[in-house]
Amino acid sequence: MTRLLQLIGLAAVLALSLLFAVVAGDYAPWYFAWIVGTVMIVLIATCGAVLFETQETSRADGRDAGF
Numbered sequence: 001m002t003r004l005l006q007l008i009g010l011a012a013v014l015a016l017s018l019l020f021a022v023v024a025g026d027y028a029p030w031y032f033a034w035i036v037g038t039v040m041i042v043l044i045a046t047c048g049a050v051l052f053e054t055q056e057t058s059r060a061d062g063r064d065a066g067f
Helices: 002-024 029-061
Strands: none
Touching (some): 002 029
């Protein structure tokens, strides 16, 4: 169920981004690129934090995370 909610959330973000791209159109493509770039940086940093936390938890439990 959690995966489904994540997928729905990501689909909503994608739809909102596409709507923003259509509205911005030719007037402000740099603004759209700035928003998308900022979102990507935040997502990549979050993924890195999750990976680090998983590795630290596995190391503390004495098992190999396999990363």
